[in-house]
Amino acid sequence: MNYYIKNGWRMILPLIASLILLAGCGKSAGGEIVPGKVNVVTSFYPIYEFANAIGGEDANVINLLPVGVEPHDWTPRSQDILNTSKAELFLYNGAGLEGWAPNFLKGLGKDANVKTVEVSDGIELIYSEGDDGHGHGEEGHGHEEEGHDHEAEGHDHEAEGHDHEAEGHDHEGNEETPDHHIDPHTWVSPKSAKIIVENIKNSYVEVDPDHRENYEKRYAELVQKLDALDAKFTEELSKTSKHEIVVSHQAFGYLSRDYGLTQHAIMGLSPEAEPRAQDLVNLSNMVKEEGIRYIFFEELVSDKLAKTLASEAGVETLVLNPVEGLTKDQQKAGDNYFTLMEKNLQNLILALQ
The missing domain is CATH 3.40.50.1980 (Nitrogenase molybdenum iron protein domain)
Structure with missing residues (x-):
């Protein structure tokens, strides 16, 4: 491992705990029971x-x-x-x-x-x-x-x-x-x-x-x-030359299985799971070796680790949305499962060319 990677991660890793998302909790979307329905x-x-x-x-x-x-x-x-x-x-x-x-x-x-x-x-x-x-x-x-x-x-x-x-x-x-x-x-x-x-x-x-x-x-x-x-998804992803994606958290297993992709996750199945130092080093090396050009992040969790990894590896970031919820802006724009999945497909096509 070269000096830059080794010492770069040594400086970055102490900050990781503060970069993990602390999701909001305790309130609900609301709604009332309606008689007759x-x-x-x-x-x-x-x-x-x-x-x-x-x-x-x-x-x-x-x-x-x-x-x-x-x-x-x-x-x-x-x-x-x-x-x-x-x-x-x-x-x-x-x-x-x-x-x-x-x-x-x-x-x-x-x-x-x-x-x-x-x-x-x-x-x-x-x-x-x-x-x-x-x-x-x-x-x-x-x-x-x-x-x-x-x-x-x-x-x-x-x-x-x-x-x-x-x-x-x-x-x-x-x-x-x-x-x-x-x-x-x-x-x-x-x-x-x-x-x-x-x-x-x-x-x-x-x-x-x-x-x-x-x-x-x-x-x-x-x-x-x-x-x-x-x-x-089947038609468009079958045409791509690459099949490996690097994502914020391990939310794309079913998408990967069904459409011939392989995901590499910064965090585990839960987006607040803290990555380990060697995992981040390995991911950075893999991104460079495989010629991966984009690290995917999500809107509902912090993008700082994804952007840190992208900066370290010299690549860019894109959104890949696990459609776990809408942001307020997405709700105002009228987004839904289908519009978000269409955007996911377009970003996957761009990243996997």
Whole structure:
């Protein structure tokens, strides 16, 4: 390793702790229960958007996560539990994303009639080998969960007595839990998103069969858009000469698996995980050796580490959005899952040429 890299990182590394994002928490996006409609509570933005699209005029959808807040470090309030206990549906990602979910579900109480649905159910999950929360520059393909096949019906999990922590789904749980390293970022791939929206549609039909035709119609329209997005990602990324991406945190495993990419992450599955010195040195060397021209960062987490690595490696930065939520500017501009994913594709094409 040359003198500049070795001593440059020696000066930079003491500052790393102050550069990690401290995500906001403790407040919610709000929303009230509306009589006469199917009331749906969602845990974070992509599920909220999909549930709104399928529910349409028949549903009232309340999102727990406020605009501009990153979901990994957020926790619900007592008002969120109260609202959810009065709703017909509670939709959450699962796969360990919502570390607060087990206690939240217990808090709904035995008298609540809300149906709880883990919308990632049926997706072949990715396991991050050896990821203890730090960014190791690991490849994003991971290991798929064996025997976890998607079926059209029966993906729902009832609140009463359903302890996800006991099953090893708690992302913030014990390091020794076998499933601790599940990658929860399922929605980032349009292929996985199609399974998510089917689960959402099925849950609507189950709690409100009288409006089944409406839900089926809106679901079909949404799937058509996801199919088009999937086809575009497949076609455009098959033409690129490079296939390796360097990202802020390890959120693009499903995108990488489904479209032939390999991700190298500065931070681990959670964006507040602190990288280790050797990981950063290795990433800097790899970027130079592989001729990588861009380091990707995200709008909802600090971009300082990505920009520091880019500066050290002599490359530029671009946005690659895990679509975990909208910024206030994106909300004002009318952005959504599809516009953000289109922007992701354009930036990937630019970086991988």
